[in-house]
Amino acid sequence: MIEVCDIAKAYRVRGESLAVLRGTSATIEAGAFAAICGASGCGKSTLLLILGGLLQPDCGEVTVAGEALYALSPERRALTRAQVMGYVFQRFHLIPYLTVEENIRAAAIALSRSDDPARVEELMQHFQIENRRHHLPGELSVGEQQRTALARSLYNRPKVLLADEPTGNLDPENEEIVLKAFDEFTEAGGTVVMVTHHPDAAQRADKRWWIRDGMLVEEQN
Amino acid sequence: MVVRDLFVRELRYRPGGFLLGLVAVTAVAASIVGARGFLAGHDADTVALVVALEERAADRMAQMRDDARVFSKSLGFNILLLPEEQDSGALYAENRSTHFFTRAQVAALGRAKFATLNHLLPMLRHRVRWETYGGDVVLVGVEGEIYIKSPSFQKPIEARIEQGTAHVGDALAQRLALNPGDRFTLLGETFTVGRIQPQSASVDDITLLMNLADVQRLSGYADKVTGILALSCNCAAGDLDPIRQEVGRVLSGVQIVEFAVRARARQRARDAIAESTRAEMEDLKASRTALRAQVGHFATLLVSLVVTGAVVFLAVLTSLGVRERRVEMAMLRALGVGSGAVVGLVLARSALTGVAGGVLGCGVGWMAVRLMAGSAIVVTTGFMLTVVGAALLVALFASAWPAWRAARTDPALILNQE
Numbered sequence: 001m002i003e004v005c006d007i008a009k010a011y012r013v014r015g016e017s018l019a020v021l022r023g024t025s026a027t028i029e030a031g032a033f034a035a036i037c038g039a040s041g042c043g044k045s046t047l048l049l050i051l052g053g054l055l056q057p058d059c060g061e062v063t064v065a066g067e068a069l070y071a072l073s074p075e076r077r078a079l080t081r082a083q084v085m086g087y088v089f090q091r092f093h094l095i096p097y098l099t100v101e102e103n104i105r106a107a108a109i110a111l112s113r114s115d116d117p118a119r120v121e122e123l124m125q126h127f128q129i130e131n132r133r134h135h136l137p138g139e140l141s142v143g144e145q146q147r148t149a150l151a152r153s154l155y156n157r158p159k160v161l162l163a164d165e166p167t168g169n170l171d172p173e174n175e176e177i178v179l180k181a182f183d184e185f186t187e188a189g190g191t192v193v194m195v196t197h198h199p200d201a202a203q204r205a206d207k208r209w210w211i212r213d214g215m216l217v218e219e220q221n
Numbered sequence: 222m223v224v225r226d227l228f229v230r231e232l233r234y235r236p237g238g239f240l241l242g243l244v245a246v247t248a249v250a251a252s253i254v255g256a257r258g259f260l261a262g263h264d265a266d267t268v269a270l271v272v273a274l275e276e277r278a279a280d281r282m283a284q285m286r287d288d289a290r291v292f293s294k295s296l297g298f299n300i301l302l303l304p305e306e307q308d309s310g311a312l313y314a315e316n317r318s319t320h321f322f323t324r325a326q327v328a329a330l331g332r333a334k335f336a337t338l339n340h341l342l343p344m345l346r347h348r349v350r351w352e353t354y355g356g357d358v359v360l361v362g363v364e365g366e367i368y369i370k371s372p373s374f375q376k377p378i379e380a381r382i383e384q385g386t387a388h389v390g391d392a393l394a395q396r397l398a399l400n401p402g403d404r405f406t407l408l409g410e411t412f413t414v415g416r417i418q419p420q421s422a423s424v425d426d427i428t429l430l431m432n433l434a435d436v437q438r439l440s441g442y443a444d445k446v447t448g449i450l451a452l453s454c455n456c457a458a459g460d461l462d463p464i465r466q467e468v469g470r471v472l473s474g475v476q477i478v479e480f481a482v483r484a485r486a487r488q489r490a491r492d493a494i495a496e497s498t499r500a501e502m503e504d505l506k507a508s509r510t511a512l513r514a515q516v517g518h519f520a521t522l523l524v525s526l527v528v529t530g531a532v533v534f535l536a537v538l539t540s541l542g543v544r545e546r547r548v549e550m551a552m553l554r555a556l557g558v559g560s561g562a563v564v565g566l567v568l569a570r571s572a573l574t575g576v577a578g579g580v581l582g583c584g585v586g587w588m589a590v591r592l593m594a595g596s597a598i599v600v601t602t603g604f605m606l607t608v609v610g611a612a613l614l615v616a617l618f619a620s621a622w623p624a625w626r627a628a629r630t631d632p633a634l635i636l637n638q639e
């Protein structure tokens with residue numbers, strides 16, 4: 001489902017090159033729940049952005065659902081992302097002037113498609129935010145924001161869900177809600193890639209990858 | 222959900238920056254419209270001042286005209302052409318003409334274009350006995366109009382006297398209790414009183430001023446005139462030689478007499494008024510033009526400063542706005558909103574600021590002009606539309622750079638770091 005082929009990425013900081021990923025490859029099958037682990041600053045978020053088609057790698061290619069992302073034009077890539085992927089950011093990035101309900105619907109803004117009220121309703125109920133539907137992000141607790149971001153990422157019924165530290169700031173109860181959602185998503189055939197440094201959360205995944213010295217290393221049980 | 226919804230929601234969520242920009246554009250547009258109105262007001266004032274000055278001059282001329290109505294022998298003229306043989310004693314002491322110009326001579330003089338003389342007016346002067354009055358009266362007949370002569374005013378001071386009408390001297394009117402419009406009989410003919418001449422303590426008080434043809438008929442001197450009244454131009458007082466030479470070339474045997482100071486003084490006064498009015502007018506126009514230029518320059522400077530300030534302010538405002546919104550803009554792009562649409566959101570906001578501010582500013586400026594300068598001053602709709610258009614362009618111009626930068630930043634970097 002997700003194929004990472006010889007990806008390298010270096011950041012340029014004041015003229016100096018900081019190599020984060022150094023030509024690493026991996027394959028994540030459809031229906032898998034994969035966790036990406038590693039020390040802070042090792043490049044987990046960088047990898048996830050590349051998987052999500054948001055960050056052009058210096059070399060290599062990423063294939064998601066059969067589409068070689070970086071062979072596409074930026075517009076096509078954005079469209080593919082909206083159709084195939086859901087992305088949950090480390091800091092949620094809800095649109096501050098849209099209500100919970102509108103934030104969820106905003107996932108479809110790039111797809112010229114009419115709103116799906118039943119889907120919004122279903123997601124809000126599932127994540128227990130239906131009584132916050134008219135609240136703006138600034139009026140939500142962190143857990144509620146996270147659940148809204150999760151609902152948004154699922155709104156277009158993606159095949160792949162990319163989540164960056166989705167449980168990072170959550171209490172156990174909320175963490176459980178999120179992880180359960182991932183379980184359900186994979187059970188329904190979706191693929192989850194979750195970045196985390198929570199050992200408990202990582203244990204819920206059926207595959208764990210570690211980033212060490214810019215390379216992806218699969219954990220062998 | 223479409224991008225347009227984002228625009229509206231965002232505007233409602235963060236009206237502050239928009240309102241600040243709106244106030245700035247409004248102020249600029251208002252100051253431009255205000256300056257325009259103020260300058261238009263200045264121009265209108267100038268016109269009003271010039272008109273007032275002209276009216277005042279005309280008033281003074283009108284007073285001179287009333288003066289001139291005191292027809293002395295000269296009727297306001299200062300030169301009299303007489304046949305050489307005319308007996309001065311008979312004419313001046315007895316108001317009796319002894320010799321006349323013929324019709325042909327008058328025509329010859331009338332045709333000539335004299336450089337030294339103006340407004341030639343044939344006149345017949347004759348004394349008759351008026352039984353109703355019980356004494357001798359003087360008939361003076363003239364034809365045509367009598368002009369005030371001055372460089373800029375060529376108005377007739379005395380309309381043509383119609384046949385059958387007579388302007389009556391004060392003493393005659395007193396004695397016979399005549400009023401304007403009354404009818405009276407003279408030498409068997411009926412005349413209508415045109416005007417009663419003011420008292421002058423001279424022979425004018427027993428003079429009837431009439432149409433030349435009437436006097437010629439009544440006196441029995443058909444086609445004859447005693448002399449020709451004229452105004453001399455630009456001749457030094459007392460120096461009649463140039464006139465003599467010029468007239469001599471047309472007609473020989475003409476004596477040229479100059480009326481004394483009064484007519485001359487009157488003419489001088491008229492010329493002086495005309496001259497001073499013209500000078501005053503030129504002064505006024507010059508000073509108003511200078512003032513206008515000054516005010517215009519000042520307004521241009523002020524408007525340029527205000528516009529520059531507004532551009533900088535809007536640019537800073539938009540930059541700050543873009544900076545404040547960079548995360549959500551990056552998120553929108555991550556959600557698949559094209560960078561064109563993101564730029565569109567920034568520019569649309571600026572465009573709205575420009576148009577709304579332009580319209581508001583025009584309204585405010587227009588009201589201010591009306592309140593201060595009154596309804597007479599109009600700033601045209603065309604001008605105000607131009608201001609609105611310019612406000613739109615300026616607002617777009619000011620936000621072009623921040624919008625371009627917003628489109629260029631890589632959303633991934635922002636989303637990972639903020």
Ligand SMILES: Nc1ncnc2c1ncn2[C@@H]1O[C@H](COP(=O)(O)OP(=O)(O)OP(=O)(O)O)[C@@H](O)[C@H]1O
Pocket residue numbers: 011012013018020038039040041042043044045046047634637638
């Ligand atoms: N835009 C950038 N410019 C320069 N360096 C960057 C940039 N983004 C990330 N880095 C660097 O790249 C490295 C990897 O960053 P990344 O965000 O992928 O780490 P991470 O594994 O997600 O860390 P964390 O667990 O703390 O979120 C870090 O050392 C970071 O300093």
Ligand SMILES: [Mg+2]
Pocket residue numbers: 044045046090164
């Ligand atoms: Mg990270």
